[in-house]
Amino acid sequence: MEVNQISELFKGERNFIANASNLCAFIFEHTSQINWVGFYFLSGNELILGPFQGKVACIRIPIGKGVCGTAIAEKRTQIVPDVHLFPGHIVCDSASQSEMVIPIFFDGEVIGVLDIDSPIKNRFDEKEEQKFQSFIRILLDSSDVEKIIKYYRNED
Numbered sequence: 791m792e793v794n795q796i797s798e799l800f801k802g803e804r805n806f807i808a809n810a811s812n813l814c815a816f817i818f819e820h821t822s823q824i825n826w827v828g829f830y831f832l833s834g835n836e837l838i839l840g841p842f843q844g845k846v847a848c849i850r851i852p853i854g855k856g857v858c859g860t861a862i863a864e865k866r867t868q869i870v871p872d873v874h875l876f877p878g879h880i881v882c883d884s885a886s887q888s889e890m891v892i893p894i895f896f897d898g899e900v901i902g903v904l905d906i907d908s909p910i911k912n913r914f915d916e917k918e919e920q921k922f923q924s925f926i927r928i929l930l931d932s933s934d935v936e937k938i939i940k941y942y943r944n945e946d
Contacts, residue, residue: 800932818843831902856880
């Protein structure tokens, strides 16, 4: 059902930022026990904050640092049951207790991450990872991704 809602949400709109913004709002509104959801996009050797829902966030994250930077460095999803036990965790919101970060791949390259935080420990699992990955696939298929990649790479 949610997949159909996501497809309808993007229907007729190709702007990546607009669609990513609405996807964040949808996830924030329809997912229980989360306190932050957003995108970070790769620019050089760091991630830069993109559309999000929640409290003010860290703007830049170096590759390999924190949960988001680790997801980029390892090119795999990070499901962290207790962020306080994650080496090098970057605290943006002290209320966050667990986190899931899913790398976003386009044409075989990682271009960013979807980051979701929860005030509850052990909040995320592989089933939810699969659901959010399906949302990301719909976002990529529905949007002009090349434009956002060029923007974050500072290409004309």
